[in-house]
Amino acid sequence: MEIDMNLQNLRVFLKVAELEHITRASEELNLSQPAVTKTIQSLEHEIGLELVERQGRRIALTHAGRVLQNYARQIFALEREMEDALTALRDVEGGEVTLAANTTAGVYLLPPIVARFRARYPQVTLNISILNSHEIVEETLNWNLDFGLVEGPPSALPSGLKVEVFAYDELILVVGSAHRWSQLQEVKPADLGEGELLLREQGSGVREVIEKGLARHNVQVRPLLTLTDNEAIKQMVMSGVGAAIVSSLTVQRELAKGDLVHIAVDGLDMRPQLSLIIRVDKQLSRAAQAFCAFLRPALNHEPELQRVPDESK
Structure with a gap:
């Protein structure tokens, strides 16, 4: 069966799926609640499957709804990448970077890095969230982040992530x-x-x-x-x-x-690894690549962090 899906309808569905609430989705999308409901019903009719089911005032996704949500996230992540790539062709100094860091990295490591990055690329928009490591992994896998900074053993991370250990905390x-x-x-x-x-x-x-x-x-x-x-x-x-x-x-x-x-x-030496994580199939924009390039040199400004040795020397 061939499906000719309207991207705007898919965007409305994804907002409903993320908020699990039609009224809140309609408020964020600046649409009427009946219009949002009609869009969901139109999608269900087009696909031939139920996507949501009501649970009181909230809604829950069906299995088909969760499948569509996952693909919708990928589609709009690719859309953002396309926009970043086209922006980079017009202005290599522009673009947008969305990342998350654990509390230690976000509060104590990132501020001076962000300050230096902003001085070099003032037109780049930075969206930074402070989450715990489990949440960062989940958001990265769900296409909501360009990359994340987490603390802990890389061996415990899912196989769908590319992991670069860049420092050790103490x-x-x-x-x-x-x-x-x-x-x-x-x-x-x-x-x-x-x-x-x-x-x-x-x-x-x-x-x-x-x-x-x-x-x-x-x-x-x-x-x-x-x-x-x-x-x-x-x-x-x-x-x-x-x-x-x-x-x-x-x-x-x-x-x-x-x-x-x-x-x-006595006998306890704990030096957790700080790692940069990216989806293995994620193509970073030039702006995101530039921010990643700022991370390793920035460690020279943080004497309390032990850097990963450069094995090429």
Whole structure:
């Protein structure tokens, strides 16, 4: 069966699919709710399959709807690539880059890189999201990102991604100045197992590295608290609420001021890898390629990061 599908109708469907709500989709698309409903019904009639089913005020995708959603994402990702390529032919200084980074990279590594990139390419539009590593992988695979920056073992990443490890972070144990461990030189891995650590949420690359690192010492982590923000973890620890294993990048100022104390952990050395991830079948625009080219030299400005050695030398 040959399907002559209208791209505008497909665009409306994708918005409905992403929001799982016809009213919200109509508001974002600046269309009436009946017009959106009619578009979905027209698509279903054209395809000969039901795409959505109502669940109260929300809608859910059928299996056919999920298949169409996946292809629609690819189609509009290619459309964006086409626009970027044509823009590059008119003006190599223009274009748009959409990326996401985990909290450590996004808050502590990217700002100076973005500043230097903007100075060189002021006409390029940057769209940057701060997500956890699991979300970045998902968004990259779903064609919503040009590329992502994640932390954790590349071996755990899906095969559909091209992975370039460009640096190693260092995770350290910190406590507040009034914590009972603050005068110790060192603790044992076993001390960190039961209700001592504040950890990031499941899906965080840093949490995965911590859990695997302690598992090698037969320590199963049971967190005192779980938080979704590095800054919240720092503030809790400085207030005397437990201990935390965090990126050394995130606590340099607090260590220098004495608000936090670095405690060694016997036999525990955790240096998670920072990786650039791209879909293997993704063609980067010139603007995205230029941003990627800024990443490796930018590490010269971050002394706390250990760079991947250049094996060609």
